[in-house]
Amino acid sequence: MKFGARCAVAMESDAEGCANGLRNDPVSPPIVSQEPFFLGTKCSSRKMFDLSQYQIDVKNVFRNASPATLYEEALRYEKQATLSDTGALIAYSGDKTGRSPKDKRIVEHPESTDDVWWGSVNIGLHENAFCVNRERAIDYLNTRQRLYVLDAFAGWDPKYRIKVRVICARPYHALFMHNMLIRPTREELADFGDPDCVIINAGAFPANRYTTGMTSKTSVDLSLERREVVILGTQYAGEMKKAVFTLMNYLMPRSNVLPMHCSATSDTQTGTSSVLFGLSGTGKTTLSADPKRELIGDDEHCWTDDGVFNIEGGCYAKAIYLTRDAEPQIFDALRYGAVLENVVYDQADHHVDFDNASITENTRGAYPIEYIPNAKIPCTAEHPTDVIFLTCDAFGVLPPVSKLTPEQAEYHFISGYTAKVAGTEVGVTEPEATFSPCFGGPFLVWHPGKYAELLSKRITQHKANVWLINTGWSGGAYGEGSRMKLSYTRAILDAIHSGGLKTAATEKEPCFGLEVVTKCPGVPDEMLLPRNTWSDPAAYDATAAKLAELFHKNFVTYADGVSPAVRAAGPLLHQTAVG
Ligand SMILES: Nc1ncnc2c1ncn2[C@@H]1O[C@H](COP(=O)(O)OP(=O)(O)OP(=O)(O)O)[C@@H](O)[C@H]1O
Numbered sequence: 205m206k207f208g209a210r211c212a213v214a215m216e217s218d219a220e221g222c223a224n225g226l227r228n229d230p231v232s233p234p235i236v237s238q239e240p241f242f243l244g245t246k247c248s249s250r251k252m253f254d255l256s257q258y259q260i261d262v263k264n265v266f267r268n269a270s271p272a273t274l275y276e277e278a279l280r281y282e283k284q285a286t287l288s289d290t291g292a293l294i295a296y297s298g299d300k301t302g303r304s305p306k307d308k309r310i311v312e313h314p315e316s317t318d319d320v321w322w323g324s325v326n327i328g329l330h331e332n333a334f335c336v337n338r339e340r341a342i343d344y345l346n347t348r349q350r351l352y353v354l355d356a357f358a359g360w361d362p363k364y365r366i367k368v369r370v371i372c373a374r375p376y377h378a379l380f381m382h383n384m385l386i387r388p389t390r391e392e393l394a395d396f397g398d399p400d401c402v403i404i405n406a407g408a409f410p411a412n413r414y415t416t417g418m419t420s421k422t423s424v425d426l427s428l429e430r431r432e433v434v435i436l437g438t439q440y441a442g443e444m445k446k447a448v449f450t451l452m453n454y455l456m457p458r459s460n461v462l463p464m465h466c467s468a469t470s471d472t473q474t475g476t477s478s479v480l481f482g483l484s485g486t487g488k489t490t491l492s493a494d495p496k497r498e499l500i501g502d503d504e505h506c507w508t509d510d511g512v513f514n515i516e517g518g519c520y521a522k523a524i525y526l527t528r529d530a531e532p533q534i535f536d537a538l539r540y541g542a543v544l545e546n547v548v549y550d551q552a553d554h555h556v557d558f559d560n561a562s563i564t565e566n567t568r569g570a571y572p573i574e575y576i577p578n579a580k581i582p583c584t585a586e587h588p589t590d591v592i593f594l595t596c597d598a599f600g601v602l603p604p605v606s607k608l609t610p611e612q613a614e615y616h617f618i619s620g621y622t623a624k625v626a627g628t629e630v631g632v633t634e635p636e637a638t639f640s641p642c643f644g645g646p647f648l649v650w651h652p653g654k655y656a657e658l659l660s661k662r663i664t665q666h667k668a669n670v671w672l673i674n675t676g677w678s679g680g681a682y683g684e685g686s687r688m689k690l691s692y693t694r695a696i697l698d699a700i701h702s703g704g705l706k707t708a709a710t711e712k713e714p715c716f717g718l719e720v721v722t723k724c725p726g727v728p729d730e731m732l733l734p735r736n737t738w739s740d741p742a743a744y745d746a747t748a749a750k751l752a753e754l755f756h757k758n759f760v761t762y763a764d765g766v767s768p769a770v771r772a773a774g775p776l777l778h779q780t781a782v783g
Pocket residue numbers: 482483484485486487488489490491502503520521522523524675676687688689690691693
């Protein structure tokens with residue numbers, strides 16, 4: 205894949221100095237680190253890493269510093285940084301503890317404007333406002349004593365990978381991206397050349413609300429032409445990884461490749477994969493940590509003519525209520541090298557209280573993918589045999605598992621349903637339906653139809669089975685029932701992966717028209733038909749009808765762009781009343 209190179213940079217390798225066993229020149233004062241990853245050698249160069257092409261002139265620039273160096277930097281220079289009792293770096297993101305989708309902007313440019321699905325997801329920004337924000341970010345970075353540069357890759361398939369450069373002021377951000385991107389070898393770093401994408405992270409500094417197009421002090425701006433991301437007014441680290449994902453969501457479909465907000469695992473024998481789509485909190489990361497399978501990745505993948513590849517080099521797991529019993533692989537990955545974001549810990553022994561949501565519900569841990577024992581490196585796999593849609597239905601009406609027809613698959617992919625539970629956001633007192641197209645609305649650049657078409661084509665071509673799994677409520681809506689037991693969801697996945705569920709008994713459910721699996725090893729029969737789990741079946745019917753109506757209302761926007769068969773694949777109830 206070829207990208208327009210805009211800026212030439214002299215990137216000098218320190219390999220020679222190390223090979224000669226040269227010590228640092230004692231007279232040159234700047235501390236410059238270009239340590240390679242995982243090589244176990246301390247190899248620093250006195251050559252300044254030059255950021256002048258970005259008009260950045262800061263004395264101490266660390267390029268691809270080792271985790272140990274970044275730990276040192278964080279502990280010295282970040283106010284609240286500390287170590288957990290398992291050796292993870294604990295860091296705090298400040299006011300923003302989650303992504304800010306309303307503050308995301310895409311530069312309007314004649315070259316890409318016809319490609320972009322403009323609206324509430326992709327809000328346009330004038331090129332001039334982008335330049336103002338970019339300059340503001342650079343001015344801020346120039347006030348710093350120390351900066352961190354990370355050059356690394358996104359995309360495990362060499363045919364599609366892009367070179368990403370992160371420039372940031374916080375060691376925690378550098379370590380986060382070191383974990384989340386694909387770490388280059390020493391040779392790859394020496395030959396890195398010009399990056400395909402640059403993230404300029406000045407998140408500690410606010411946007412100016414009077415800059416055209418700004419509605420708050422936070423702004424995450426992407427220029428598809430410059431291949432640059434500017435971050436102001438948010439230090440939540442997840443913005444950086446999802447900015448890369450957004451860029452991939454633009455680039456990949458141009459090469460007939462489908463980017464997916466999903467996790468992926470592969471069969472240890474056959475190498476075939478299964479992908480789990482789902483919005484935030486539905487279980488992608490949790491369920492992909494599966495000792496019976498190989499882990500390809502937990503959040504961002506692409507489906508090409510050759511199979512699937514992970515975009516990332518690490519995982520970013522929700523840490524709230526994490527226990528070693530329920531999720532041992534993830535729990536054990538939160539050790540030396542991992543970043544633990546916004547967690548509360550005991551001041552005396554630095555033991556992390558995973559049940560404490562006083563800073564945020566969205567506590568997170570970021571670790572390199574090889575911290576999961578059964579990760580497959582390189583993170584690529586054969587075509588999926590199974591495509592799974594995860595939904596966390598807080599209404600408690602969707603069945604634990606149903607088998608979708610190709611038309612239902614397209615309908616549910618475009619709908620992207622999940623539900624928020626009451627209590628986590630102010631003002632949410634009952635389950636709130638969320639529809640996010642392609643289970644990743646905030647990251648789409650093209651119209652959802654483009655991704656839906658690519659998915660349908662690949663599903664048909666590879667005869668993949670499509671399943672809808674409810675990881676949310678059972679026995680009643682939020683407040684009445686309870687969250688689906690993780691062991692049941694895992695048993696369902698095991699049955700899918702063993703091939704057994706393909707031939708399992710099913711029953712057509714009348715409200716959503718779903719073919720519900722009624723027998724699954726490891727799951728009590730009565731759990732599989734949700735109506736049976738409610739104490740009041742009439743209340744179930746009423747809630748199901750309400751949800752069906754929400755599906756119809758949401759689908760109105762997309763109805764014109766799909767075939768009549770797909771339009772008819774939604775919930776059966778109230779179809780005429782609303783749609
Ligand atoms: N039956 C279940 N299936 C999956 N997860 C469950 C289940 N019951 C409870 N959970 C919890 O729900 C959360 C799922 O979060 P997870 O990190 O897997 O989300 P995700 O889909 O990866 O989201 P994101 O895109 O934000 O990273 C975890 O905290 C997990 O412990």
